[in-house]
Amino acid sequence: xxxxxQTQPGMFVQEKxxxxxxxxxxxxxxxxxxxxxxxxxxxxxxxxxxxxxxDQQNATEGRYSLNFQKARKSANLVISAxxxxxSAMYFCAMTSNSGGYQKVTFGTGTKLQVIP
Amino acid sequence: xxxxxxxxxxxxxxxxxSMTLQCAQDMNHEYMSWYRQDPGMGLRxxxxxxxxxxxxxxxxxxxxxxxxxxxxxxxLRLLSAAPSQTSVYFCASSSPRRGGSNYGYTFGSGTxxxxx
Numbered sequence: 001x002x003x004x005x006q007t008q009p010g011m012f013v014q015e016k017x018x019x020x021x022x023x024x025x026x027x028x029x030x031x032x033x034x035x036x037x038x039x040x041x042x043x044x045x046x047x048x049x050x051x052x053x054x055d056q057q058n059a060t061e062g063r064y065s066l067n068f069q070k071a072r073k074s075a076n077l078v079i080s081a082x083x084x085x086x087s088a089m090y091f092c093a094m095t096s097n098s099g100g101y102q103k104v105t106f107g108t109g110t111k112l113q114v115i116p
Numbered sequence: 117x118x119x120x121x122x123x124x125x126x127x128x129x130x131x132x133x134s135m136t137l138q139c140a141q142d143m144n145h146e147y148m149s150w151y152r153q154d155p156g157m158g159l160r161x162x163x164x165x166x167x168x169x170x171x172x173x174x175x176x177x178x179x180x181x182x183x184x185x186x187x188x189x190x191x192l193r194l195l196s197a198a199p200s201q202t203s204v205y206f207c208a209s210s211s212p213r214r215g216g217s218n219y220g221y222t223f224g225s226g227t228x229x230x231x232x
Contacts, residue, residue: 004158033217045159045206045223052217091158101217102147102166102210103174106158 002027002099004092004107012113013082021077021110023092032096034075039089087114122207122224129197129231137192137227139207147210148190152203197231204228
């Protein structure tokens with residue numbers, strides 16, 4: 001079975017500062033994928049970034065980077081230079097070979113608020 | 117615009133009524149899924165499909181049926197609505213990556229369902 005844990009229900013960050021959102025995962029499968037999604041107050045789900053378990057480098061997409069520590073089973077999202085528009089819920093998610101790649105398991109989310 | 121289209125956006129049902137939530141995608145994605153989102157619980161998988169004619173149960177399938185007669189459409193049927201099915205429902209689609217996993221789901225805008 002695969003499981004995602006997000007231990008930070010809410011976080012605050014000052015505008016223009018960097019912030020790290022924590023995510024740990026649990027799977028016995030050597031092949032898996034990790035995702036982060038953003039959900040603004042408008043409700044839509046926006047795909048941000050993907051990390052494969054065999055990827056040699058940490059994934060980056062613009063101001064988003066994924067700090068992948070395989071031995072610790074963590075996949076933290078780092079947002080650099082926070083903007084007011086980054087205020088949203090953020091969900092960590094995963095798929096795995098044994099869990100079924102077509103099935104995505106989500107964490108409970110972290111609500112990020114960016115302070116001017 | 118290409119993407120995942122969900123209808124309706126809002127719906128109020130009486131206990132015991134049935135209805136179908138519609139979902140269509142025009143990206144020729146193989147994978148499609150239905151999730152429900154409840155406060156503090158993240159997104160939970162209801163049913164999913166890996167292609168036309170193939171569906172399977174997710175984490176919380178009771179009270180819901182699906183079918184996938186075409187690649188584009190993946191409707192979700194509530195058989196006899198109950199107050200416990202009050203939730204926000206998301207349809208999502210994706211394509212498989214080479215070697216497994218997927219490219220990250222594209223989500224519809226959601227359906228906010230209230231059962232009274």
